[in-house]
Amino acid sequence: MCADTPEYKDTLNLPQTAFPMRAGLPKREPEWLARWEKIGIYDRLRDKAEGRKPFTLHDGPPYANGHLHIGHALNKILKDMVVRSQQMMGRDARYIPGWDCHGLPIEWKIEEQYRKKGKNKDEVDIVDFRQECRKFADGWIDIQRDEFKRLGITGKWEKPYLTMDFRAERIIAEEFQKFLMNGTLYQGSKPVMWSPIEKTALAEAEVEYHDKESFTIWVKFPVTTEGDLQGANVVIWTTTPWTIPSNKAVVFGDSFAYGLYEVTDTPEECWAKPGDRFLLADKLAGDVMAKARLEDSMWKRVRDVSAEELSGLSLAHPLAGAEGSNGEWDDPRDFRAADFVTDEEGTGFVHCAPSHGMEEFELYRDLGMLEQVITYNVMDDGGFRADLPFFGGKYILDRKGKEGNANKAIIDKLVEVGGLLARGKIKHSYPHSWRSKAPVIYRNTPQWFAAIDREVGDGQDQYGKTIRERALTSIDQLVTWTPKTGRNRLYSMIEARPDWVLSRQRAWGVPLTCFVKKGAMPTDPDYLLRDEAVNARILAAFEEEGADAWYKPGAKERFLGNDHDPDQWEKVDDILDVWFDSGSTHAFVLRDREDGSDDGIADLYLEGTDQHRGWFHSSMLQACGTIGHAPYRGVLTHGFTLDEKGNKMSKSLGNTVAPEDVTKQYGADILRLWVGQADYTADLRIGPEILKGVADSYRRLRNTMRFMLGALAHFEESDRVDPAEMPELERWVLHRLAELDHVVRKGYDAYDFQGVFQQLFNFATVELSAFYFDIRKDALYCDGDTVRRRAARTVLDILFHRLTTWLAPVLVFTMEEVWLERFPGEESSVHLTDIPETPADWLDEPLAAKWAMVRRARRAVTAALEVQRTEKVIGASLEAAPVVHVRDGEMLAALKSVNFEDICITSDIVLTGDPSPDEAYRLPEVEGVTVVFERAAGEKCQRCWKILPDVGSHAHPGTCKRCNDALG
Known part of the structure; x- marks a missing residue:
């Protein structure tokens, strides 16, 4: 469609553009970033959007302790696409990035540095230690901020929110004080997940599950009740031998069939002896005997044992009367039915150590027997108390988080006293701290809790009277879920969860700003000091000095003032769970800032699916305890990032993809396009071959934009043609634009970026490049000043404004480059432009049916x-x-x-x-x-290359009539 005859080639309207085919994104993207910073584009958007309906996406704070990984990139790019699309559809879309700065990961890093220098953290002034933590977090915030900005993320980067800012620490403390004052805060002693390595309680959101090989043992509890069963043994099975010294009871299921079994013969190397009698669930007896190395011919079932008969028995601990035990285990063990016993595995009997198991704890709590069954055998470092017979000083885990010496010592002692029937090992899924990667244990310790089933008493009862009621009602009545399965996940978690453990036994965080009365019991009504004047003094100090004020000399006297005798009160030095910090962010971002949400509620929280038990969860509980309902109207969740084969990414496997590497090789727009093309509701795969495919899609789209730029060279308003005067082909394109405008707006409102991009990509590459452009090249290049050519250029201009704005939320750099190619200038930017309104009368269904x-x-x-x-x-x-x-x-x-x-x-x-x-x-x-x-x-026209009968019969040699007329 171009002439090879020199005198005619220069007469064609060939495309003119400096827009390069090769993007060169890695080099050019930083230039646009610098330009946006120079013109202050985020603040200019706020000025432009004044008076519009606001849209607030509240940023879930990443943790300030390392370089970004690909999951961070996915998350922030999705957020950016939401914010930009909402802004370009006419909202005032605000985005305040934030960071989670407190907590164990940072504290752990500083402790590691101390250990390398031979320093002991406990010998360092706590305020100095906290300052080290603050400095560490501050350094990573600067690094991560630059890494996020490099991905083209827009936001209030110069004024982010930080959980360690003095005002944030003040508001976190204020939010905690609301729990103190509204009666939901209490101190209790119950089993919590405990990290012996980090010496602190952990929340469910702070653990991850990995396979672990554990000892498994079958232990004999002798029946001491006089009668036919005296001398028989109730057998229990456990994968935590270290809990046996804390055993206080055995429970059974009152609906299972039990029997008395007798050993008739034994092989060598067997702990059972002929004549031994065992009480077992019938369904599990054969398996237990096999574990004890007893063949079917070596044992027999003697008779039934009813639940009524079992309930009348008394048991002894297997270590009762052992030489050197000092009577530690001589008391009878409680023996009763419980509804959490199953006959799926084990023996049909469950050993109970209520200090180390929640079900057992709740059973004996409800029975009013906790004082009889709670033990304090395990210390905060996972070691047994020094005076515990046989096992004092033994550790469940060693200092590196590996198997300690406690389990072996207990098993050996059980063998020695004849208390073991069988032993083995089992590989099972087990909770580990996501920070230290070491196993955790359940340990009964005094902790501070928020009661989620206690009436809050603050009068904010629209969604319910308790935290749980408010949360469940909010989930169904206030929040929109994307995808909808997120609703069920969070609902079931909150429906079944226990009270919220708020306290941590660490140093870097916001303290539980409360005082307890010396000598009082936690159940006493005056155990906690509730004084608004004391609270106000604490908050004023935190605003001025940060939470360090709590730990400075004389803090107790300063805050109690003249109103209370310091000798009668103890200052609580535990810190708040960091999930309380991040759960409180709605208070100091949405509610406290001028650029927050107008009503203190976010339009959207957007995080990975793991945050149903993390930030979505803690934010819901925290807000329901303070403002009476959820802090968000919408929740969007995305999947995890995997390698190309669908495997979890791991540095040890060498299959990680770093955002920095992608931007250096391809540019950030390719990473953004990978997000835009993907179904983020499922797990997303990424790797070299996938990125090559994304780059190819990008190249095709870039060529579409380049064609438009070339064909629109020197387009003027005077060239514009009214749609009514356009040929049908152009009016068909306008019809498609009207259809797509609806698709794009609906898709962006539903956060369906994949759906939007697929529609636009197919339109650009199939309907435009391979159809409309292909047809109209001839008219664009060869026509003179015809209505057809002017109509085509008018449509190209309309296409340009829609495609650049429709695609700008995804391809932020490329659409800016395309825009500036046509509209250069210091103040120009596609991101300051809204998606144009599309006239409804462009829709023409009969015309569309004809052109189909x-x-x-x-x-x-x-x-x-x-x-x-x-x-x-x-x-x-x-x-x-x-x-x-x-x-x-x-x-x-x-x-x-x-x-x-x-x-x-x-x-x-x-x-x-x-x-x-x-x-x-x-x-x-x-x-x-x-x-x-x-x-x-006919002959070939030397200008347009059409073969027509009239070529050669016109004034201009070798031309057809159309070209002859164009040449004048």
Whole structure:
């Protein structure tokens, strides 16, 4: 479609653009970042959006302790696409990035540094230690901020929110004080997940599950009740031998069938002896005997044992009366039915150490027997108390988090006293601290809790009277879930969860700003000091000095003032769970800042699916305890990132993909396009081959934009044509734009970026590049000042404004480059532009139906010509003038009305309703349309390359009439 005759080549309207085919994104993207910073684009958007309906996406704070990984990139890019799309659809879309700065990971890093220097953390002034933690977090915030900005993330970067800012620490303390004052805070002693390595309680959100090999033992509890069963043994099974010294009871299921079993013979190396009798659940007896190395012929079932008979028995601990035990285990063990016993595995009996198991704890709590069954055998470092017979000083885990010496010592002692029936090892899923990666234990310790089933008493009862009621009601009545499965996940978690453990036994965080009365019991009404004046003094100090004020000398006297005797009160030095910190962010971001949410509620929280038990969860509980409902109206969750084969990424496997590496090789827009193309509701795969595919999609899209830029060179308003005057092909494009405008807006509102991008990509590459552009190149390049050419350029201008703004939330750098190519200037930016409104009257369904027929017929013609090209009969479609047989009269009339030869890019075409000859080409998917190939008659126009009979008969040599007229 370009001339090789020198005198005519320069007369063509060839595309003119400096927009390069090769993007060079890694080099050029930082230039646009610098430009946006220079013009202050985020603040200019806020000025522009004044008076609009606000949209607030509240940023879940990443942790300030390392370089970004690909999951961070996925998360922040999704957030950015939400914010940008909402802004360009007419909202005031605000985004305040934030960081989680307190907590154990940072504290652990500082402790590691101390250990390398031979320093002991406990010997360092706590305020100095906290300052080290603050400095560490501050350094990583600066690094991560630059890494996020490099991905094209827009936001209030110069004024983020930090949980360690003095005002944030003050508000976190204030939010805690609301729990103190509204009666939901209490101190209790119950089993919590405990990290012996980190010496602190952990929340469910702070643990991850990994396979662990554990000892497993079958232990004998002798029956001491006089009668037929005296001397028999109730057998229990456990995978935590270290809990046996803390055993206080055994429980059974009152609906299971139990029996008395007797050993009749034994092999060598067996702990059972002939005559031994065991009480076992019938369903599990055979398996237990096999574990004890007893073949079926070596034991027999003696008789049934009813639940009523079991309930009358008394048991002894296997270590009772052991020499050197000092009577530690001589008391009878409680023996009763419990509803948490199963007969799926084990023995049908469960050993109870209520200090180390929540079900056992709750059983004896409800029975009012906790004082009789709670033990304090395990210290905060996972070691047994020094005076515990046989096991004092033994550790469940060593200092590196590996198997300690406690389990072996207990098993050996049980063997020695004849208390063991069998032992083995089992691999099972077990909770580990996500920080130290070491196993955790359940340990009964005094902790501070928020009661989620206690009436809050603050009068904010629209969604319920308790935290749990408010949360469950909010989930169903206030929040929209994307995807909808998120609702069920959080609902079931909150429905079944226990009270919230708020306290941690660490140093770096916001303290539990409360005082307890010396000598009082936690159940006493005056145990906690509730004084608004004391609270106010604490908050004022935190605002000025940060939470360090709590730990400075004289803090207790300072805060109690003259109102209370310091000798009667103790200051609580535990720190708050960091999930309380991040759960409180709605208070100091959405509610406290001028650029927060107008009503203190976020339109959207957006994080990975793990945050149903993390930030979504803690934010819900915290807000329901302080403002009476959820702090968000919408929750969007995305999946995790995997390698190309679907494996979890791991540095040890070498299959990680660092965002920095992608931006250096391809540019951030390729990473953003990977997010935009993907179904983020599932896990996302990424790797070299996937990125190559993304880059190819990008290249095709870039070529579409480049074509428009070239064809729009020197376009003026005076060139514009009213839609009513346009040819049908242009009006069909406008119809498609009207359809797509609805799709884009609806998709962006639903956060369906994949759906939006797929529609736009197919439109740009199939309907535009391969159809509309392909057809209109001839008119754009060769026509003179015709209505057809001006209409095509008008449509290209309309396309330009829509495609650049529709795609700008995803391809932030490339659409800026495209925009500036047409509209340069210091103040110009596509991101300061809204998606244009599209007139409803562009929709024309009858026209669309007609052009659907035209396109179907065109497919048959182009397929037929491709056969001729492949067989080298022709070199280009302009050498053809096919005869097209059309069976359907309506389609035939449609084709005759649209210059079908231009649509098929042939020099001529014959349309007929005559029956198809046998030799005609048929495309199976286009019934009723057949094609007979014929060569075009005439000479080749030296300007447009069409072969026409009139070439050579005009004033300009070697031209057709159209080109002759264009040349004037």
